[in-house]
Amino acid sequence: MPSARRTQQERRDQAEAALLTAAAELVVEQGVRSLTLARVGERAGYSRGIVTHHFGGKQALVERLARATQAGFVPGLEDVPPGLDRLLRLIGGYLGELGRIGVFTQAFLVLWAEAATQPELAPIFRERDAAFRADLREDVEAGIADGTVDPDVRADEVATAVVGQLRGIALQRLLDPASVDPEALRRSVTGYWRRALRS
Structure with missing residues (x-):
């Protein structure tokens, strides 16, 4: 046929x-x-x-x-409501995905790093990072509202710190894959943020 x-x-x-x-x-x-x-x-x-x-x-x-390289990087979060659980899943999922770092993830990281010195790339990545921080901020604020996150936590600062940490780990993985154990980091970094944010 x-x-x-x-x-x-x-x-x-x-x-x-x-x-x-x-x-x-x-x-x-x-x-x-x-x-x-x-x-x-x-x-x-x-x-x-x-x-x-x-x-x-x-x-x-x-x-x-x-946009294509970042779309759906951490699968399975669409139906998880904003809050501490989604934040921790995102962190764990992001680090877990680094264990399977493919060409699109590598390309995103190269482009992201080059955006610091190339004016034509900077607006794209400022937008992507702003959207990432906004999602994280929403999770922290939802956690404060439902009592799972310490009310003294500053959502903007947490969002900036999480993006910096995740992107930094990803760049280290790109530069020297053997030096980064994504699975071990997934457990330790997620545990750190759980302890740091809980009320």
């Missing part, structure tokens, strides 16, 4: 996924400065024209890659 022909949307989705994977691989190998539409197309097995068709230009491609 012949297989069903793919729809135009399915072909488009497949091409976009291949292009984003190619872009992630190139960023990990040589950094964002070396990323060109022609190289992405070639790596993915397409022409430069299809890259332009899908993304328009390099900046739009990098922005889409930044």
Whole structure:
């Protein structure tokens, strides 16, 4: 029986996924400065024209890659209500995912680190980190409201500290994988925040 022909949307989705994977691989190998539409197309097995068709230009491609690499990084949190439990699950899940660090996670970390010196990347990652801090702040505030988090805790400070800690651990894992035991850190860091935040 012949297989069903793919729809135009399915072909488009497949091409976009291949292009984003190619872009992630190139960023990990040589950094964002070396990323060109022609190289992405070639790596993915397409022409430069299809890259332009899908993304328009390099900046739009990098922005889409930044969002794609972070989307759903910690699965299973969608149905967990805000509060201390969700915060601890997020921390544990983030560190657990570092044990399976793939090309998209590596690309995100490279892009995030390069954003400190590249003005075209900085706004993307300021936005991503602000959204991350807002989620964490919501969890801390919900925990204060339901009595599971110490009311003297400052939600903004906790959010900034957690993002800094998680991103720092992730960068260490990227630079020297053997020096970071994600599973051991998942237990110890989650335990630290549980003790530090409980009322």
